Amino acid sequence: MIENSNVCFKIENCTLYNSGDPSFNTGIKLQSVSNGSLIANNISNCGYGIELCYSNNTSISGNTVNNSYYGIYFEMSDNNTISGNNVGNNFYGIYLRYSNNSDILGNTANYNVIYGIYLDYNCVNNNLSGNNARYNDDYGIYLEMSDNNTISGNTASNNMGHGIFLYYSDDNTITGNIANNKYIP
16 A cells, blocks of 8 residues: 555556455555556456545556456545556446546446446546446446536447446536447346
8 A cells, every 4th residue: 555645656567466355455555645657557356456545646557457346446536547447357347436537538347247437426527538338237337426527439338237327417428429239148
């Protein structure tokens, strides 16, 4: 865990797996930090693959996270970029909670047990673009109580539930997405 830092840092090309009790432990955890980069890491069999809490201005790119409960999890973390990650076979793929002003770009969030990409409770002004959220056991992209987000150019097809689903979410812009073909195993 990296904690309470605003010094620039990079975690790159690491392999992390079996971090312990899958309900509590994390492959990479950042808490109350800013200005970090997590690049091209392979993480599996963790409670949280990548977890950011109260962390801002961080780039998460080119990582592979699988067989974990949460693939990538942000809580109260703003102005971050999540790009080009492969997040599959987790319970949740990419999960943001109380996190704002972030870019979620060009990720693959397929074959997750619940949602591919989930913005939960007061996620505002995020940009979801060019992501693939397919073959998930529930929704591809799901926004719950999250407003003023942009969802554009994503493919959210072949999910068991809806491709894109909004619940109590207002003033979101949704354009140029593909959301079709329910998947039945």
